[in-house]
Amino acid sequence: MERIEYMINGSSYSLTADLHTHTVFSHGTGTIEENVLAARSKGIAKIGITDHGPGHVGYGVRRWNFAKMRTEIERLSALYTDMEILFGVEANIVNASGTLDIRPDEFAKFDYVIAGYHYGAIGGNPLANAIAATKNLAQNKSGVATKRQIRLNTRNIVKALEKNDIKILTHPGDKAPVDLLEIAVVCAQTETLVELNTNHMSMTAADVRTMALAPVKFIISSDAHSPGRVGDFVRAVNLAYDAGLDMSRIVNLKVTGPETG
Ligand SMILES: [Zn+2]
Ligand SMILES: [Zn+2]
Numbered sequence: 001m002e003r004i005e006y007m008i009n010g011s012s013y014s015l016t017a018d019l020h021t022h023t024v025f026s027h028g029t030g031t032i033e034e035n036v037l038a039a040r041s042k043g044i045a046k047i048g049i050t051d052h053g054p055g056h057v058g059y060g061v062r063r064w065n066f067a068k069m070r071t072e073i074e075r076l077s078a079l080y081t082d083m084e085i086l087f088g089v090e091a092n093i094v095n096a097s098g099t100l101d102i103r104p105d106e107f108a109k110f111d112y113v114i115a116g117y118h119y120g121a122i123g124g125n126p127l128a129n130a131i132a133a134t135k136n137l138a139q140n141k142s143g144v145a146t147k148r149q150i151r152l153n154t155r156n157i158v159k160a161l162e163k164n165d166i167k168i169l170t171h172p173g174d175k176a177p178v179d180l181l182e183i184a185v186v187c188a189q190t191e192t193l194v195e196l197n198t199n200h201m202s203m204t205a206a207d208v209r210t211m212a213l214a215p216v217k218f219i220i221s222s223d224a225h226s227p228g229r230v231g232d233f234v235r236a237v238n239l240a241y242d243a244g245l246d247m248s249r250i251v252n253l254k255v256t257g258p259e260t261g
Pocket of ligand 1: 171
């Protein structure tokens with residue numbers, strides 16, 4: 001397997017794992033096998049399949065597909081023995097009590113659970129969710145968020161982190177304005193990885209610096225919705241570089257060239 005390398009300021013970087021990818025089981029365009037082969041062709045030996053949680057009205061994975069997906073991952077793992085293929089899910093943070101659309105008794109079906117905020121997820125009070133989503137949409141577009149909205153969004157995510165074993169917090173601050181430092185502090189406590197998402201790119205270098213004030217670790221994800229984007233990591237390296245982030249805090253980045261400092 002030959003890894004794709006990216007060089008910046010005398011150091012070269014490659015990705016060792018992509019743990020956030022979507023398939024046709026939610027609204028991706030590729031099959032699980034196509035995502036696996038895409039990662040393999042780029043020298044990335046570890047891939048996670050993380051379709052959207054079942055609470056999303058538009059494109060959530062159907063619960064009856066969980067077993068089918070697991071079976072397919074087992075088949076592919078036997079076929080491509082040089083690959084580590086993991087079964088995850090991108091759960092939706094659905095309400096103020098920190099509930100996810102993956103129930104506690106369902107966690108065992110997955111190798112890991114990642115979670116983020118998305119519009120259009122149901123659970124808890126549908127009217128409250130709809131109002132919150134509408135406000136977030138409007139405030140995100142205008143760039144002006146009220147303190148109250150930031151506090152509500154932050155509280156929902158903090159509760160979800162505290163109540164559930166979430167491996168990765170996906171695209172923090174995307175779609176809903178939040179207090180990034182407060183969230184980073186909780187991620188450090190719960191050992192949740194903070195995502196540098198090359199699909200959304202919602203964080204600025206200043207945002208990354210803010211989150212890095214807490215002792216968190218970061219992970220780069222493609223959040224690919226098509227096989228061609230699996231393993232896409234360059235923009236996240238640039239972002240981390242611009243932020244002055246210590247690259248050793250990114251758990252799936254390998255430094256393959258000399259450090260020049
Ligand atoms: Zn997402
Ligand atoms: Zn995603």
